[in-house]
Amino acid sequence: MPRLVMKFGGTSVADLDRIRNAAEKVKREVDNGYDVAVVVSAMSGKTNELVGWVRSASKPEGHDGPGLYDAREYDAVVSSGENVTAGLMALTLQEMGVPARSWQGWQVPVKTTDAHGAARIEEIDTTNLDAKFNEGMHAVIAGFQGIAPDGRITTLGRGGSDTTAVAFAAALKAERCDIYTDVDGVYTTDPRITKKARKLNKIAYEEMLELASLGAKVLQTRSVEMAMRNKVRLQVLSSFEDTPGTLVCDEEEIVESNVVSGVAYSRDEAKVTLISVADRPGIAAAIFGPLAEAGINVDMIVQNISEDGRTDMTFSCPSDDLTRAQTVMEEAKTKGGINYRDLVVDQDVSKVSVVGIGMRSHAGVAATMFKALSAEGVNIKVISTSEIKVSVLVDRKYMELAVNALHDAFELEKTA
Amino acid sequence: MPRLVMKFGGTSVADLDRIRNAAEKVKREVDNGYDVAVVVSAMSGKTNELVGWVRSASKPEGHDGPGLYDAREYDAVVSSGENVTAGLMALTLQEMGVPARSWQGWQVPVKTTDAHGAARIEEIDTTNLDAKFNEGMHAVIAGFQGIAPDGRITTLGRGGSDTTAVAFAAALKAERCDIYTDVDGVYTTDPRITKKARKLNKIAYEEMLELASLGAKVLQTRSVEMAMRNKVRLQVLSSFEDTPGTLVCDEEEIVESNVVSGVAYSRDEAKVTLISVADRPGIAAAIFGPLAEAGINVDMIVQNISEDGRTDMTFSCPSDDLTRAQTVMEEAKTKGGINYRDLVVDQDVSKVSVVGIGMRSHAGVAATMFKALSAEGVNIKVISTSEIKVSVLVDRKYMELAVNALHDAFELEKTA
Numbered sequence: 128m129p130r131l132v133m134k135f136g137g138t139s140v141a142d143l144d145r146i147r148n149a150a151e152k153v154k155r156e157v158d159n160g161y162d163v164a165v166v167v168s169a170m171s172g173k174t175n176e177l178v179g180w181v182r183s184a185s186k187p188e189g190h191d192g193p194g195l196y197d198a199r200e201y202d203a204v205v206s207s208g209e210n211v212t213a214g215l216m217a218l219t220l221q222e223m224g225v226p227a228r229s230w231q232g233w234q235v236p237v238k239t240t241d242a243h244g245a246a247r248i249e250e251i252d253t254t255n256l257d258a259k260f261n262e263g264m265h266a267v268i269a270g271f272q273g274i275a276p277d278g279r280i281t282t283l284g285r286g287g288s289d290t291t292a293v294a295f296a297a298a299l300k301a302e303r304c305d306i307y308t309d310v311d312g313v314y315t316t317d318p319r320i321t322k323k324a325r326k327l328n329k330i331a332y333e334e335m336l337e338l339a340s341l342g343a344k345v346l347q348t349r350s351v352e353m354a355m356r357n358k359v360r361l362q363v364l365s366s367f368e369d370t371p372g373t374l375v376c377d378e379e380e381i382v383e384s385n386v387v388s389g390v391a392y393s394r395d396e397a398k399v400t401l402i403s404v405a406d407r408p409g410i411a412a413a414i415f416g417p418l419a420e421a422g423i424n425v426d427m428i429v430q431n432i433s434e435d436g437r438t439d440m441t442f443s444c445p446s447d448d449l450t451r452a453q454t455v456m457e458e459a460k461t462k463g464g465i466n467y468r469d470l471v472v473d474q475d476v477s478k479v480s481v482v483g484i485g486m487r488s489h490a491g492v493a494a495t496m497f498k499a500l501s502a503e504g505v506n507i508k509v510i511s512t513s514e515i516k517v518s519v520l521v522d523r524k525y526m527e528l529a530v531n532a533l534h535d536a537f538e539l540e541k542t543a
Numbered sequence: 544m545p546r547l548v549m550k551f552g553g554t555s556v557a558d559l560d561r562i563r564n565a566a567e568k569v570k571r572e573v574d575n576g577y578d579v580a581v582v583v584s585a586m587s588g589k590t591n592e593l594v595g596w597v598r599s600a601s602k603p604e605g606h607d608g609p610g611l612y613d614a615r616e617y618d619a620v621v622s623s624g625e626n627v628t629a630g631l632m633a634l635t636l637q638e639m640g641v642p643a644r645s646w647q648g649w650q651v652p653v654k655t656t657d658a659h660g661a662a663r664i665e666e667i668d669t670t671n672l673d674a675k676f677n678e679g680m681h682a683v684i685a686g687f688q689g690i691a692p693d694g695r696i697t698t699l700g701r702g703g704s705d706t707t708a709v710a711f712a713a714a715l716k717a718e719r720c721d722i723y724t725d726v727d728g729v730y731t732t733d734p735r736i737t738k739k740a741r742k743l744n745k746i747a748y749e750e751m752l753e754l755a756s757l758g759a760k761v762l763q764t765r766s767v768e769m770a771m772r773n774k775v776r777l778q779v780l781s782s783f784e785d786t787p788g789t790l791v792c793d794e795e796e797i798v799e800s801n802v803v804s805g806v807a808y809s810r811d812e813a814k815v816t817l818i819s820v821a822d823r824p825g826i827a828a829a830i831f832g833p834l835a836e837a838g839i840n841v842d843m844i845v846q847n848i849s850e851d852g853r854t855d856m857t858f859s860c861p862s863d864d865l866t867r868a869q870t871v872m873e874e875a876k877t878k879g880g881i882n883y884r885d886l887v888v889d890q891d892v893s894k895v896s897v898v899g900i901g902m903r904s905h906a907g908v909a910a911t912m913f914k915a916l917s918a919e920g921v922n923i924k925v926i927s928t929s930e931i932k933v934s935v936l937v938d939r940k941y942m943e944l945a946v947n948a949l950h951d952a953f954e955l956e957k958t959a
Contacts, residue, residue, distance in 0.1 A: 143596060143599050143600055146600065147600075177627065180559060180627070180631055181630070181631065181634060183559050184559055184562065184563075184631045184632075184634040184635045184638065185634050185635075185637070185638050186638070196634055197633070197634060197637055197644075199644070200630040200631075200633045200634045200637075200644070200645055201630075201634075203626060203629070203630040203633075203645050203647070204626070204627050204630035204631060204634075207623040207626045207627050210619060210620070210623045210626075211593065211596070211620050211623050213619070214597070214616040214617075214619040214620035215596055215597070215600045215616075215620060217613070217616045217619075218597060218600040218601050218612055218613060218616045218617075218620075219600045219601075221601070221613055221616075222600065222601050222602070228613075228615070228616070229616055229619050231619070231696075233649070234694060234695070278650060279650070280647075
């Protein structure tokens with residue numbers, strides 16, 4: 128029988144009514160003739176509660192210690208949320224006449240690395256599941272978790288249930304991996320910013336990756352990468368509305384598409400410029416090495432032309448990382464590693480990007496983008512491009528305006 | 544190093560403050576030089592919440608079905624409560640400088656039968672724990688759970704964490720098994736009924752068994768049986784007060800004791816009499832067979848002398864079982880199995896018992912008991928005796944009076 132993976136996120140299994148609603152969708156696919164593997168997250172709010180307890184247990188109130196917790200215990204505690212949902216989903220399916228059983232990560236087993244709290248799936252042994260499918264028994268899998276080589280429980284990091292779902296879809300050779308969530312698909316841009324935003328029927332893996340990492344929080348980036356690598360067809364659709372979703376698939380499956388598929392944004396960015404840095408070999412490494420070591424997520428990097436052996440170096444990072452970035456740069460100057468005259472910070476910038484595989488074969492996307500922004504009087508502060516995207520930093524106050532202007536300029540409200 | 548098992552029940556780990564309080568007691572014993580295995584229950588209220596979800600998932604509101612749940616999924620869901628506490632306790636101990644790690648039942652492993660929801664422990668393999676003890680790592684064990692031969696999670700039934708603790712004490716050859724709870728020991732009777740109730744320093748296994756099954760809800764009966772069989776010295780003590788508890792031990796460890804150790808009671812009993820039953824061989828089996836099949840917990844049984852080939856048969860059961868017992872008896876009559884004239888029910892009775900290993904060598908305990916009750920005008924409705932106890936049924940309104948009178952008559956306020 129063909130197989131299907133169906134994944135339900137926290138809001139889709141937030142209470143028993145919603146679990147029942149999700150179970151009805153599973154039953155429909157079972158009735159359609161699929162062997163179904165259901166992957167569930169913890170009921171929404173549960174993971175945060177458990178994480179809060181772990182933090183407090185490690186660092187009691189009024190205690191000044193570092194409060195660093197043992198990630199192995201964090202995993203043992205936090206994974207319990209998914210176990211509860213998996214059992215409840217199996218019971219609900221049984222009650223509806225669908226034979227099903229729950230599987231915890233170690234029972235499958237889902238073998239992972241031992242990087243507790245952020246483990247990677249290494250192998251899913253489907254022998255046990257296959258045997259149960261052959262008995263007509265559908266599977267409910269606790270997402271987000273696995274087992275380390277030493278037999279301890281691991282978790283995959285926040286949002287890891289998407290990755291669990293895609294990994295199972297690959298291992299089980301499923302026809303599709305359906306990700307049920309609280310949005311009904313992937314849009315040309317955020318519908319809260321422009322009402323013209325249109326739901327895409329299909330989007331290529333590469334585009335989805337750019338959109339995911341650029342701030343469209345529909346799917347976890349790692350799960351899209353894994354889907355692309357294993358050619359898992361991924362569908363994003365709503366748990367609450369009965370409408371078709373968006374299929375994330377190989378670009379060969381997409382017959383017609385716009386040159387640009389979507390406009391993404393990231394609201395809270397910061398721009399840092401080091402003025403008059405000595406332009407010598409190794410200077411970039413001297414700047415970005417310490418930033419990376421400090422765990423700062425540097426995004427765009429621009430180096431201006433050099434004059435008299437000195438240059439200006441600009442980079443962007445999430446606003447939350449700005450203070451740490453400044454500290455690291457000041458320390459680097461004090462210790463003599465980097466000699467710059469001034470450090471200029473712009474805290475109020477946003478990133479806006481256009482994404483589309485069509486760019487590979489169509490010239491002039493960047494030009495159209497710059498012209499559209501210019502026509503609205505939006506000043507571009509930094510530009511960065513890749514094969515299938517063009518990103519710009521703009522003043523935050525212009526962000527919505529820029530997104531709207533680009534959506535119009537590339538006529539994204541129209542189907543290809 | 545000598546080993547100690549310390550078990551904390553739900554109220555003793557109800558929140559992070561209480562977990563910390565419990566962890567401090569563990570630290571004290573670690574500082575005393577013990578290798579400690581801590582056994583924890585779920586935070587109080589958690590198990591009930593999970594059980595409620597399981598029931599609702601199996602039988603949605605407005606649904607008339609039987610709502611029978613798959614006990615394997617029940618176990619998978621409900622066991623998560625102990626896993627959370629175990630992780631939090633390990634973290635709290637670590638934070639206090641005590642090296643510790645959590646163990647879920649399947650990780651140890653705690654091998655059980657496959658009687659999901661009421662499994663029995665078959666074997667605890669301590670190889671992994673032993674290795675960690677040798678590294679100076681103390682153990683925190685999720686109570687109440689194990690793993691069935693097919694690899695699915697089992698639970699031991701309510702109160703099963705006591706059994707987990709005793710089983711580990713036996714397997715680890717621990718010097719003692721300390722059960723921390725919300726009472727500070729075993730009393731001569733319920734202190735809510737008489738202020739003269741005195742905490743016992745020591746009590747024999749056999750006595751504790753009678754007290755446990757007679758309604759003194761300090762320890763789960765099965766855990767006491769297991770302790771007796773394995774000669775595990777069991778201490779009951781308070782999580783909240785720093786006072787000595789009660790040691791449950793072999794009677795040889797008890798040098799001096801009163802003839803009677805305690806007075807137990809069970810408030811809500813019912814008495815059923817079948818009037819004028821044909822007194823033929825097999826009649827008792829014909830009556831009590833169907834009751835047992837219906838899961839009714841028949842306690843005392845009395846048969847009067849026979850007249851003209853007919854007799855009266857009386858039995859007691861918990862009040863909650865009365866309606867079902869009546870139904871079973873009426874069906875038995877209709878189907879012709881048992882021919883009785885009348886069925887007389889007394890719903891308002893309580894059972895009061897005196898218990899003591901000293902009875903074996905002291906005659907006259909029953910006589911003293913009956914005299915004391917008679918002096919207070921308490922009518923005895925049914926009598927039942929065993930080697931170390933005498934139980935009577937009395938009208939419920941006299942229950943407190945009877946307990947007080949017996950506590951006085953046997954001078955239980957005085958130490959032996």
